[in-house]
Amino acid sequence: MSENNFSVTKLKYCPQTWTTGLGFAIALQLVGLLPEEERSLLEYPLEGHWKPEYWARFIKGGFVPDKDGRIKIPEGPGLGIEIDWEVIRKFGKRIYHRTPGTIAYKTLVDRGFRQTMYLKKKKAEQLARSADATFSIPEAPFQIK
Numbered sequence: 001m002s003e004n005n006f007s008v009t010k011l012k013y014c015p016q017t018w019t020t021g022l023g024f025a026i027a028l029q030l031v032g033l034l035p036e037e038e039r040s041l042l043e044y045p046l047e048g049h050w051k052p053e054y055w056a057r058f059i060k061g062g063f064v065p066d067k068d069g070r071i072k073i074p075e076g077p078g079l080g081i082e083i084d085w086e087v088i089r090k091f092g093k094r095i096y097h098r099t100p101g102t103i104a105y106k107t108l109v110d111r112g113f114r115q116t117m118y119l120k121k122k123k124a125e126q127l128a129r130s131a132d133a134t135f136s137i138p139e140a141p142f143q144i145k
Contacts, residue, residue, distance in 0.1 A: 014040035021056030024063060025079040032073040034138055042071075058087040 015027040031042055056062050060082040063071050074080020108116045 014042065017042065019055070021052075021059035021063070021081070022079075022083075024056060025059065025074065025081045028063075028071070028073045029079055033140065038138075058084050058091075060084045 015030060017024045017027040019027075027042060031039055052062055065071050076082070104116070107119060111119070
């Protein structure tokens, strides 16, 4: 069989960002390294117990989608965000805490048993696919000196 008979699927980088606002800011910057035509959709939580007002409450201004539902990649220094230190002082060291058990419980409450089991199966399939995937780091869109 010749090489021409194989189909090639190009994988796009799509970080899963079910994390805090800081993790989301990092994911935005990583996606921003790619040319726009090579970007994938960026998954982020916004329903049930996973709302930006909770997971990003210590980011000044938060992450506000435009009229098309898109979030602009911050262009400021560093990650492009500013931490709200008053929120940090109010909550102390732990702004947000989840464990696999609490995530499973909240998914069960928010989605029901059938949907929770479906999501568990899909996550296992995704992990199996990504274990076999190979990735290459794209060249930086700027000159490093």
